[in-house]
Amino acid sequence: MGKNQLLLLLHFIFFIKLISLQPISTTEFIFNTFNSSNLTLHGATTLDEEHNILTLTNNSAFTMGRAFYTSKVPTRTPNTSKIISFYTSFIFSMTPVKGSFPGHGLVFLFSPFATIEGGSSAQNLGLFNRTNDGNEDNHVLGVEFDVFENPVFSDIDENHVGVDVNSLTSVVARSAGYWDDVKVDKFKSLKLNNGVNYQVWIDYQDSLLNVTMAVAGMTRPKKPLISDSLNLCDVFLDEMYVGFSAATGQLVETHRILAWGFSNTDFLVGDRLVTSNLPSFLPPGTSVFATKRFIIGMSVAIVLFICCALLICVLLIKRRRKMKRDLEAMEEWELEYWPHRITYQEVYTATKGFSDENIIGVGGNGKVYKGVLVGGVEVAVKRISHETEEGMREFLAEVSSLGRLKHRNLVGFRGWCKRERGSLILIYDYMEYGSLDKWVFECDESVMLGWKDRVRVLKNVAAGVLYLHEGWESRVLHRDIKASNVLLDRDMRGRLGDFGLARMHGHGLAAGTTRVVGTAGRPIEEGKPPLVDWIWGLMEKGELVNALDENLKAKGGFDSDEVEWVLRLGLLCAYPDPGTRPTMRQVLKVLDRTPSTDESEGDLLEKMKSSTMWSKYRRGSHKGAHPTFEQIRQSISSSMSLSGSDIIMEGR
Structure with missing residues (x-):
């Protein structure tokens, strides 16, 4: 190799080294309060000016909201496949809405676009929709905090943290909580949507993703909730937007972000978030024993309690004396x-x-x-x-x-x-x-x-x-x-x-029913015969067993002869001519299949077996026509009183 060629090769190697030593662009921000100048808001997301926090969704059903940092952040070294490390921490609160079942959750995410397109509400968390869920072209990494167990996405329970890569089916998930630093094998569960403020730490370095959480104000637990090896080379582009997404469906709760920090270089970025004097969103009735507001209120309440107790005692004594003096006047x-x-x-x-x-x-x-x-x-x-x-x-x-x-x-x-x-x-x-x-x-x-x-x-x-x-x-x-x-x-x-x-x-009174009382029953479907007529028709065809409900037939355990026996007895009890109907004593004996020498009961059994009397009904030779449903309906408004004209036939 000639001298000139050797010098040219050395210059080329030096140039390549110079390029590789160029500094990598990084991003870092800390938001202990939020304003619209450094955030892009979409959907239902708003800035709570009273508390200077981010409200992703309010108390409305079927809504979703997203919030992104205004600028893209570097996620991959230019011209290489090396993923840039990142460290982020945020404080969130999920609060149930009174009178509604809570749901669904929020997601911290990286996305190629700072828009709300491609997401849908309810169990989709505003992250994906039915058509794009699982699409590798999404280029989305999310860490979900989900309070709804959806078998479609193989959720482990209704209170979990999961890592989502281009899909709502998490690659790894754990029940929400943290590991105790003293008793290392003791896991303490946390309920995500009880209104408590929680702090989350998410780190990614050398293809290892760690997710940790605890109650806001606690020291970061040493052992992560999730620690998983994850290759993001095919997921991250050179630059990505970073932010949050949340959604409600028929299940409703409020999702809030109280503080947020992000850095490509500072592992301790979470230590710079303010965790004291945060607004509380605990629902009414939730214990707040550890807050300053409770301590001050308790001091005042003790004094008020003593005064109220004395007042209640005085009122109770007066009430008891009044009850003894003024006995309620009794009606006849x-x-x-x-x-x-x-x-x-x-x-x-x-x-x-x-x-x-x-x-x-x-x-x-x-x-x-x-x-x-x-x-x-x-x-x-x-x-x-x-x-x-x-x-x-x-x-x-x-x-x-x-x-x-x-x-x-x-x-x-x-x-x-x-x-x-x-x-x-x-x-x-x-x-x-x-x-x-x-x-x-x-x-x-x-x-x-x-x-x-x-x-x-x-x-x-x-x-x-x-x-x-x-x-x-x-x-x-x-x-x-x-x-x-x-x-x-x-x-x-x-x-x-x-x-x-x-x-x-009184026994022995001759009577006749003059009107229909009680419940008329459900209306017969339009175009179909009344129930009694339908049963009568089945009997004439010898198909009484077909009157049984299909589910009852499927259950089995019935005797066809007994079914016909009972239904014929029912038809007799509904016969238009009151004089033909059996007494209740006869009905009970027939149901018990009790042998009897009584002539009237023998006649009853013959009536049940005979088809002659049923044909009389069909020809219209009975004394009184069976009332139609329309007749029953028209008389129902005047039948609910206890008038003296409502009586029955002797012995029926």
Whole structure:
């Protein structure tokens, strides 16, 4: 090699070295307060001028917001694939909104663009949408703080921190919290969206990403929450925007950034964030024992508490004296049913002050609460409005009828209570399994009552009605028998309840029903025959078994002959001619398959087997036509009263 060529080679090597020694551009900033001059805001993001903080989303549903540092930051050494180290720390707060379920979370991110395009709300956190999630051309790195467990993204739980690379399916995720510095194996969980201010540290150096978090004001834990080897060569461009994204959906919470620092060179950038005297966004009722505001307020509260306690004592003494002096004037009906009366205080305590948490049902005239009386007795407490005439009628009907009836197939009546200028209250035995309709109409197939259980409950109800018609000193007409008024006790035994429309008649009175009362039932679908006509038609075709619900058929366990037997009995009970209908005693014997020598019961069995009488119905030779649904609907408005004209046929 010649001398000139050697000199040329040395100059070339020197030039390459000179280029490689050129300083790398770096970025560093500290924001202990925020202003619009150094941030780009998108979507729902705003600057809270009162606290000088960043609010990514407010208390609105289906919103998203982003905030970016105005300039791009260097992320890769020019003309190489080497990723530049970065260190960032920020303080955030997620606060639930009263009356809404909280969600969804926020993300610290690197992005090629400082826009909001490409993101969507709810579980997407404003980061991606359905079409671009998982696209390698996104060039996005995110660290998510997610409070919604979405199986679509393989989330580990509903309170986690995850690292996202071009996708919302995290490459690594951990439950939110930190490792104790003293007890190194002790992990302390943190709830992300309880309103507490948390500080986060995120570092990337030599392909190692560390994510650490703790309560703001604490020293940075030594052991990171996440430490993962991550190659970002195919993710980062030479320069990227850095910032935050957050979103709400049907789940709503407020996402705030209180302080933020970023550096390519300073590992301790988080130490320069101000963590004292930060605004508090704890929701009402959250403990704040460690704050100065609490200490000052507590000092004042102690003095006020003593004064209030003395005042309350004086008022209680006066109230008790007044109650002894001014006994509530009792109405005539109260004197008759006094033995069943329970004190209001006992009922109030049993229901925890009529707490909404104790509500187990809502009726037309009030709510039903679960309660526990002194001694641990579980009861159902029905609170009826005293303001309406209908509510008063229902109350008196229940007390006057059910209050004196005792039968294992009737809901047990414990007592009543009347609050001055307030509510009328009825107390019953608590039925563990609720109403029958929840087990036959509004339930999963796995828990739906099978055929045998339904027949057993049918027998229970028939036994209860027989007692009402024949077993007491007066005949009691329930007038509103339906699935929602049949309750199931702990043995799944059917008990008839809700006597709000009940009437009593003396035995031996000749009567005839003059109007429809109670619940007319659900409307028949347009274009389809009434339910009774439909069953009649199936019977004429010999297809009565097809009347069974498809889910019940799938469950199995029924006997086709028994199904036909029960449905024929039901048709007899709904027969247009009242004189043809069976008595409840006959119904019960038929259900029990009890042999009988009684001539009338023998006739009943023949009617069930014969098709002649059914054809009479179809030809219209019956005495009275079965009412159509429209006739029932038109009469319903005038049928809810307890007038003297509402009576039934003898023995039915």
